[in-house]
Structures are given as structure tokens and as C-alpha cells.
Amino acid sequence: MTRKKPDRRITSTDVARESGLSRATVSFVLNDTPGQSIPQATRERVLAAAARLGYTPYAPARTLRSGRSDIVLFVLPGWPQGPTMTELVDHAAEVLSQAGLTLVTHVHTGDPDRLAGLWAALNPAAVFGVRPFTPQETEGMRRAGITAVLPPPGSAADDDLAASVWVRGIGRTQAEHLIAKGHTRLAYALPDDPRLAALAQGRAEGAARACAAAGLAPPEVAAVPMDAAAAAAVLASWRDRPAAPTAVCAYNDEVALALLAGMRELGLSAPGDLAVIGADDILAARFAVPPLTTVSIDSGHLGAGIAQGVLRILDGQPADLALTLDGVRVIERTSA
Numbered sequence: 523m524t525r526k527k528p529d530r531r532i533t534s535t536d537v538a539r540e541s542g543l544s545r546a547t548v549s550f551v552l553n554d555t556p557g558q559s560i561p562q563a564t565r566e567r568v569l570a571a572a573a574r575l576g577y578t579p580y581a582p583a584r585t586l587r588s589g590r591s592d593i594v595l596f597v598l599p600g601w602p603q604g605p606t607m608t609e610l611v612d613h614a615a616e617v618l619s620q621a622g623l624t625l626v627t628h629v630h631t632g633d634p635d636r637l638a639g640l641w642a643a644l645n646p647a648a649v650f651g652v653r654p655f656t657p658q659e660t661e662g663m664r665r666a667g668i669t670a671v672l673p674p675p676g677s678a679a680d681d682d683l684a685a686s687v688w689v690r691g692i693g694r695t696q697a698e699h700l701i702a703k704g705h706t707r708l709a710y711a712l713p714d715d716p717r718l719a720a721l722a723q724g725r726a727e728g729a730a731r732a733c734a735a736a737g738l739a740p741p742e743v744a745a746v747p748m749d750a751a752a753a754a755a756v757l758a759s760w761r762d763r764p765a766a767p768t769a770v771c772a773y774n775d776e777v778a779l780a781l782l783a784g785m786r787e788l789g790l791s792a793p794g795d796l797a798v799i800g801a802d803d804i805l806a807a808r809f810a811v812p813p814l815t816t817v818s819i820d821s822g823h824l825g826a827g828i829a830q831g832v833l834r835i836l837d838g839q840p841a842d843l844a845l846t847l848d849g850v851r852v853i854e855r856t857s858a
Contacts, residue, residue: 532577541571552577593644594623594832597651600631601721604774606802610825617829623647625829634658641666648672648832670835672828691850693728695817696771696799699852701736705797708733708741709760709767711777714748722773725801729771742767746777746784753784757796769797769858775804778814782857786811797858812856820849 538548543564550560551568571577596611615625628640630651637659640646648670649655649663660675693710700708710726712719730740742763744756760767772778778800782792792798792812800807800816807814834840 532575534577536575537568537572537577540575541567543568591645591647592623593646594618594625594829595640595644595646595649596625596627597637597649597655598627598629599652599721600629601718602715604802605804606819606821610821610828613822613825614829617826618832621833634662638662638666641668648836650828650832670832672831672835690724690728690731692801692817692819693725693730693771694732695728695850695852696725696801697729697732697741699799699815699817699854700769700771700797700858701732701738703769703797703858705769706738707765707767707769708738709770710741710743711746711756711770711772711781712743713773713777714745718773725771725773739765741771746772746780748776748780750780750783750787753780754787755784757781757784757788757790767796769793769799772798772800774802775800775807775814775816778816778857779806779810782810782812782814792857799852799858803853807853808855810857815855815858816853818851818853820851823849 534548534552535545537552538545541548547560547564548568551565552572596614598607611625611627618625626644630637641662645666646668649668650672654673655671655675663671697708708729710729712722712726726741726743733740742760746753746756770781772781778798781798785792785796790796798814800814803816803818807816
């Protein structure tokens with residue numbers, strides 16, 4: 523019985539044999555070696571042979587030749603990853619792929635040793651994160667020879683991606699919308715998921731800043747469980763106060779939906795008894811009762827912009843990354 527030979531990687535030697543050309547010529551073409559005068563017909567002959575055989579460059583060898591891999595590492599925070607982040611990653615990956623780079627994501631839970639292991643294992647061409655890297659993380663990248671880092675080391679916390687868009691930007695936009703509608707007493711509904719505590723507090727801080735800018739008291743803040751009866755209890759506590767809120771910003775649409783369910787438990791309705799605004803514009807927000815006013819982020823545009831910033835750094839240019847709130851907008855429906 524003849525045993526089938528195991529599959530093996532197609533090499534440049536196979537391409538040379540298939541094309542009938544020397545290994546040196548094939549190597550020059552496949553590696554796009556500069557300074558070589560190779561006729562276009564010969565180049566096409568090599569590439570056609572490589573395509574027929576299914577040749578792909580061997581990543582470790584390519585890394586040794588170039589001094590870096592073709593990997594860009596995106597370090598995500600330890601938040602539950604929803605559709606907004608997924609869209610950002612997809613668009614960033616598309617832009618990087620067009621430039622011949624591969625995006626790899628890593629959810630960072632705070633262990634610097636795990637990041638150090640990634641630097642060593644992947645030798646990424648560039649690294650970018652939602653939050654600025656700590657001095658320890660930055661030093662680890664420096665020792666690994668990684669110089670293309672976004673946001674650049676030393677970035678102020680207020681300028682990082684999380685603070686400017688996902689955190690304070692959303693809370694500020696929510697509160698500004700409600701204030702423009704004439705509301706002067708706001709509340710902020712936080713999630714009861716401890717993994718989201720810092721992010722949620724930042725959004726509430728953004729709302730507080732909007733209130734301060736309008737000369738209003740800061741919002742009443744409370745965690746709202748994902749349970750109608752528990753949400754109703756929070757709402758009842760707000761309504762018992764002398765200056766009861768007339769509108770509430772919810773950390774996200776899920777929390778807003780819990781608030782609407784709690785209002786039904788109390789025989790209340792939005793926006794007459796309490797205006798409600800969420801964030802993220804999930805599909806269920808459109809079918810809420812009443813339909814949920816929410817804040818949407820153009821995360822695809824944001825992801826593409828981040829990727830372009832990475833490419834500029836790799837080309838030796840300033841990142842020139844303008845993470846503005848232009849992509850944050852209110853989707854107005856009935857609840858507010």
C-alpha cells in the first residue's frame with residue numbers, strides 16, 4: 523500500500539523548477555529585491571508559476587529579511603466587545619490588508635507579561651491600542667524594537683481613543699441632546715457589569731461636563747441591573763427626590779431598554795414621564811417601546827482613520843490622527 527506523502531509548504535525552489543528559471547532569479551522576483559533588472563516577461567513567468575503552485579511567502583523568513591513582520595497588533599481593552607468595536611476592527615483590517623499588512627487583535631486584561639510575550643512572538647510592524655500604553659508596556663515595546671506605536675508614548679489620557687470617543691464623547695453628546703430639549707435635571711444610568719465600571723464612569727463624567735458647561739447640576743448617577751423590577755426600583759428612588767430627573771442618559775442601549783422596562787413596571791412612559799437616551803444604536807433600539815433615541819458612532823470611519831494613521835507612522839510620517847467626535851451623532855426617535 524502506497525502511503526500518501528504529507529502536504530508540505532511550496533517553496534521558491536518549487537517555483538524555480540516550475541518556471542524553468544534559476545533560484546536566484548525567482549528569489550529576486552518573489553522578494554521584490556530592489557536594484558535587480560529583471561525583464562517584465564520573466565517577472566510575469568515567475569508570478570504565474572507561483573500562482574499555479576499556490577506559493578505563499580514564509581512569514582518567519584520574510585520577517586528575518588525585512589527586520590519586521592507584516593503584522594499590526596490591535597490591543598483591545600478588557601471590555602465586552604460589541605458590534606461597534608467589531609465594525610472598527612473590520613474597517614481597520616480592510617485598510618491594512620490593502621497595504622499588505624495583517625491585523626491581529628488581542629484583548630488585554632492588564633497583565634504586562636502577556637503583552638511582552640506577544641511582542642516577542644509576533645514581532646509586529648506596528649501596535650495600536652484603544653488606550654495609551656503604560657510606561658512599562660512602552661518600555662517592553664522599545665526593548666522588542668517596536669517603534670511604530672499608536673497612540674504615541676506620552677499621549678495625554680484625555681486625548682486617547684477611549685476617552686475622546688467611547689467614553690466622554692458619548693456621555694457629553696447624550697447630555698447635550700437632552701439639555702437642548704429643555705431638560706435641566708438629568709440622571710445617568712450605569713451598567714452593573716464590573717468590567718465596564720471605568721468606561722461607564724467616564725461616560726457619566728462626559729455628561730457631567732456637558733451639564734457644567736450649561737450651568738446645571740451634575741446628573742444623578744446609579745447602576746441599573748438588567749432586570750425590570752430592579753430598574754423600576756432605581757427609577758422610583760430618583761422620582762422620590764425633591765428635584766427628580768426629567769431625563770436620563772443610559773450607558774448603552776441595553777441599559778436604556780432595562781429603564782424602559784422598569785418604567786412600564788411603574789406605569790410610566792417615555793418621554794412624557796422621563797426622557798431616555800441610549801448609546802450604540804443596536805438593532806433592538808429601533809423596536810423598543812417607544813423607539814429608543816440613541817447615540818451612534820461611525821466606528822467604521824474611525825477604524826479606517828486609525829489604520830491610515832498606522833500606515834503614516836510606518837512610512838516615517840507623523841501619525842496626524844484626528845480622533846474627533848465628527849462620527850458621533852444622535853439618532854433621534856421617540857424616547858427622548
